[in-house]
Amino acid sequence: MATVSYDSATRRYPGTDIAAVDQLDLEIQDGEFLVLVGPSGSGKTTALRMLAGLEDIDEGGISIGGREVTAVAPKDRDIAMVFQSYALYPHMSVGDNMGFALKLRGEDKTVVKQKVAEAARLLDLTPFLDRKPKALSGGQRQRVAMGRAIVRDPSVFLMDEPLSNLDAKLRVETRANIAALQQRLATTTVYVTHDQVEAMTMGHRVAVLKDGILQQAATPRELYERPANAFVAAFIGSPGMNLTTVPVSAVGVEFGELIVPVPRSAVSGLDDVTFGIRPEALQLVGPADDGFDLAVELVEELGADAYIYGTVLSTSGAHRVNVRVDGRTPPRLGQTVRVGLRNVAETHLFHPVTGARLLG
């Protein structure tokens, strides 16, 4: 078990002057499950490969368990990586695939056998130990790839989109299994995904990257409730937060006919502000209540919930809005409903240019 520390770690690919990972500062606790998430090209894989030693570090450094490893070879970093492709040896049995790294490092045969049997038990792979990978389902192959990492008993697990080859249902099952396994083994884990739902459901903490720059590293709840900027606000949550740039008036922020009171100090010097509200922080209200009228342009029924979409008009123009409503009684397409705030504390304000969070 070990802590991991990125200390202003930067990677510039040869021939490019843009940093794929730019001065990354991130501390990962012993036993923590840390997810790196971000859109395509944000630097997640590069950050993971820097930790694995597969990518040079151009500035700054990385430590594992308090030991600076920037110049240490991958095989001497005491890490085990699970790749998206699984990278199983097709001609070897499941058992041999799982034990191969131990055999290479000269472990005693009986020890290898015992460790493989133990990992197979943990992963429900015991009946498959003599099969070749091609005779396994996708989910079973994924577990073999996990097993190969587990038998090595490393200080840190590194996982790069390990679920991306599974179908949606299996992905949901497997992500719960990996999270439970990690909890049980308590091995520090760094996990890369572009899927924010995967990040939020698996990580103790989630680090959001954009253009190689860390935007925020926080618990899933903190990211959801107090996003550090408009990018994180939009990226985390599905469907996404309603975000729109609106004028600031003497009484607050104008969102259609709705005036949302805000502390003057939060918006001082600004004519406009980026206002954010999640679909579930809006609600249907009575015709005389504070709020705005919304003509329903789209209804998305998900069973327990439904989402309605429409357009709000204010002095600054038209804003598209998404509201979560009770799935049993959703409004109809074309109907006009009145929408109000559930709680003013659930609104977010961001700087209209930098996107930085303005309210505490």
Ligand SMILES: Nc1ncnc2c1ncn2[C@@H]1O[C@H](COP(=O)(O)OP(=O)(O)OP(=O)(O)O)[C@@H](O)[C@H]1O
């Ligand atoms: N070998 C390389 N040479 C030059 N640029 C590269 C190389 N590998 C990645 N990049 C660039 O570095 C940036 C970060 O890439 P990286 O693969 O780390 O992103 P990512 O967040 O993992 O994306 P994805 O989810 O698409 O895998 C991108 O702009 C990418 O084009």
